[in-house]
Amino acid sequence: MATLLARLGRAAYRSRRLVAAIWVAVLAGVVAVLVTAGGEFDDTFTIPGSESQAALDRLAELQPEAAGASAQIVFAVPEGATLADPRYQSAIAEVVAEAAQAPQVAAVADPFTSQAITPDGRAALATVEYEVPRENLDAGSLDALEQTTGAAEDAGLEVAVGGNAFGTTGVQIGPTEFVGVAVAVLVLVLTFGSLLAAGMNLLTAIVGIGVGLGGLLGVSSLISLSSTAPTLALMIGLAVGIDYALFILSRHRGQLAAGMHPEESAARATGTAGTAVVFAGLTVVIALAGLSVVGIPFLSVMGLAAAATVLVAVAVALTLLPALMGFAGRRLAPKPGSRAALREAALAAGDGGRRSMGERWAALVTRRPLVTVLLSVIGLGVLALPAAQLQLALPDNGAAAEDTTQRQAYDLISETFGPGLNGPLVVLVDGLDPATAQQAAGQVALAVGGTPTQTPGQFEGGLDDVAYAVPNVLPDGTAALVTVIPESGPQDEATSDLVTALRDLAPQLEQQTGADVAVTGQTAIAIDVSDRLDDALLPFALVVVGLAVVLLLLVFRSVLVPIKAAVGFLLSVGASFGAVVAVFQWGWLADVFGVPTTGPIISFMPVILMAVLFGLAMDYEVFLVSRMREEYVHGAAPRAAVLAGARHASRVVVAAALIMFSVFASFVTIDDVIVKAIAFGLAVGILLDAFVVRMTLVPAVLALLGRSAWWLPRWLDRVLPDLDVEGAQLSPVSTAPAPREPQPAAH
Structure with missing residues (x-):
């Protein structure tokens, strides 16, 4: 893998003008399609087969x-x-x-x-x-x-x-969402110590977003695309686009500082860090595409759209970035005597030089590894406790911002007519005899809603939690609708129980009327979507965790490292769920984060959060632990390999995590409650996974396990393909005459 990607990076470096021209042409073509064929958003939730x-x-x-x-x-x-x-x-x-x-x-x-x-x-x-x-x-x-x-x-x-004509998922991107980009630029400048490197990193991310998001919007007339899908794709594409380029570019600058020729360095950076990028991106793509197995169209499109944006980000990092390295030449190397050059020299010197902050932190957490592991696990476990109370539902107008007309109407109807009128249920009675249709519809209404009493608006009999039921025979007399008004609101658990009770009553009603009876309406569909997503949560988690174990088994050729990574992922996801429940469901700090109303969590938030956080967590796992394994396979002792890996990779992992956190946190300012909840969960999850799990728990566990961390049965070693993530199979550094380089600009 490393050899193949190194060849790709070298080819892009040498053919930089052609590669750059191709990406410019692709971007222009996408913009042209977007302008001429861009379609509309569709925020309708459907659930085929229900x-x-x-x-x-x-x-x-x-x-x-x-x-x-x-x-x-x-x-x-x-x-x-x-x-x-x-x-x-x-x-x-x-x-x-x-x-x-x-x-x-x-x-x-x-x-x-x-x-x-x-x-x-x-x-x-x-x-x-x-x-x-x-x-x-x-x-x-x-x-x-x-x-x-x-x-x-x-x-x-x-x-x-x-009313339902308004919906709740219109998403508008404002200037506050680009605060995260500004923070990302600042982090890049501080990380690289170079405006050129920071600008190159940001440029590749923008090109990736332009192509990925523009292409998605361009085909929106051909697919059913929700307004949330582009926002999710923008969040993820921007974050991973910056991070992937950061991984490769930081390796390139370190090699340039060590005196390596720019072309050779670009090839090797693409082959080594690029391999980590490929596997990290692959985990994100597979996890997001895995949302399709839930069987809900809008969720499938959302996952595939975000996955496509990630694929474009990977392609840009492996091709356009090496081409830009070719244009920059040696100008990307840290200037002699600069802080960046001194830092790279210290990294190369290892223990003989000044320890980096990342190495000092790794030394601290591995000094008493068992204590570190226990404190980390207990802390994340406490944060995850609220997740046990997770309740799921689809958003309605009650989740809209308080200053919107649909929210004001929702609240006024609840106050005057009762909350049930905001979420009526519909019983379809199909296959009636026109001669007795009115009588049959009345029977269904009486069985469901009861008989009117002397008190206006009061009924006796019928199902619990039903305010009243109104029959209406369709013009041809072969079908009727019975509108059922619950006493509870659309997102209340009592309404979900009422749907179950209506369906349990349906066989009896079918026997009485001789017709087919089914419960429908937007409220019933929303309940069915939430139930299906709730049922899919555990199987999806098992698939994601299983994928993590298999993929990391291939990358690290170790049994215990993948298991450790999967457990760490579950801890960070649980803590992220707990934070979302505490803020969006319980209302803790709701005013601080601008949550318009508290209640059940958006039903598809957990699976999206798991898919995205899984992929991003594996980014850090692959990039950090691959450097540790690289040191180990080259002869370092287990703890020394952990410290050396932290010395080389921690700065980049911290920068990547801060960038992702700032991008996601900036989207918490959006009024749309769906995007707000997803962005908040991702921001918290990234923070915990990067700093508590990957930077703290992982070094402690590896130090605690020692050499057994890298154990692999011989029979499995023979079966597994050697992916060469560390680039051990790359040829020695070439001493051939250097190809012509672009001349540095005059200072």
């Missing part, structure tokens, strides 16, 4: 207009007034008439006609049905609907517009 999705698809066949998006306009009178006042009735009627004329609106249900008024007469609800699904709404349609409420506001009514 009862709720099958019933919703069937409903779209029976009544196509039911597949359209819907919105809600909620009106509330001032304290002490009621909707009996003709002034308020007139204002509401005017709003309903204007809303019916808004773009793409199919119909608006007048609250006085549909009796969508609270028993105390203080609030009314107008339902707006659109002609098209949410993903097909024009950009100005919802804005036009919001502008129809002027008459009600002038009359003194409190008005808010919401």
